[in-house]
Amino acid sequence: MSAADILPFFRAWIRNPLRVAAVAPSGPAAASLMTQEITAETGPVIELGPGTGAFTRALLGRGVRQQDLTLVEYGSDFIPLLQRRFPGARVLWMDAAWLHREKLFKGAPVGAVVSGLGLLTMPPEKVLAILGGAFGYLRPNGAFYQITYGARCPVADVILDRLGLQATPIGQTFRNLPPASVYRISRRHPHA
Template structure:
């Protein structure tokens, strides 16, 4: 009986999360970029190369926290997780649901303008930002800022509903970055892939 109540409560939470995501999508389709939050099979793919050695971890565009839960399940402590999200409704939900983690309600393009990580370099970035909907200049500003705060050997894990990496080629060339496919699942609505973005060579980070 207690088990049944717990299952019903979990189901209600999932429906609430989907509804709040849908409402935000209808208000800001270009910003939110998806009708529904990602499911756990995709969250597993997005975080499977992350463990405690990658702390601190940065998450961009966490929405309602699908990838956040998976990052914490990989052993990253809440205090070693920083989330950057533009949507103020999502920011309030994230602050409520992930106590101890750092939530910044700001544009990912601005992350290198202040010290968000206590002087440490970020060991991995997980991104839900809808790069396919961004202008090349916006994509470039975000990637430039991300690679400034990241450890030279670290990777950014990017979700996409497309069949290629969602970054403009000229931006990857200009920043000397390379994208590789890191997994795909059909068990998501819509089916989605993860791309791993790294510096072409660690030495290019120092130039």
């Protein structure tokens, strides 16, 4: 986590603590955990709630090209910063719950969705809209990676069942404030 990230993040948190959902950006251990299964071969990646770009930098480190990145961020404070830091990426100022209303891609070419959203504080209809929208763009065996500071997956079983999805924990780190876990959410029947 760079010092240049702490102040803008904290300022955004003061303005909207519920939406920003954490007082500080994720550290390198959480970023590494979140991106561990992503490579240059993953192709297009959508990142939800990039904030100051902690996971975005890690994605580039894994070999994802800036042109393959779509960053969806609702906090207006973060937009100019993301545009400056990742000039080759597509930066969208929008609510992640609107994914299904927009036509961001032709078909479903996306290999991975990386989400730093605070799903635990969102109403279930919103979580359903976000997951449903994201899976509309994901390839059959594409995956949605979600970070959480809670003890279990932040997507309720009823939502996973409704969308035909499964959640698998893929790691945990105590070298983050607060300690974080990552879940891979994928289709139960990718080729059905």
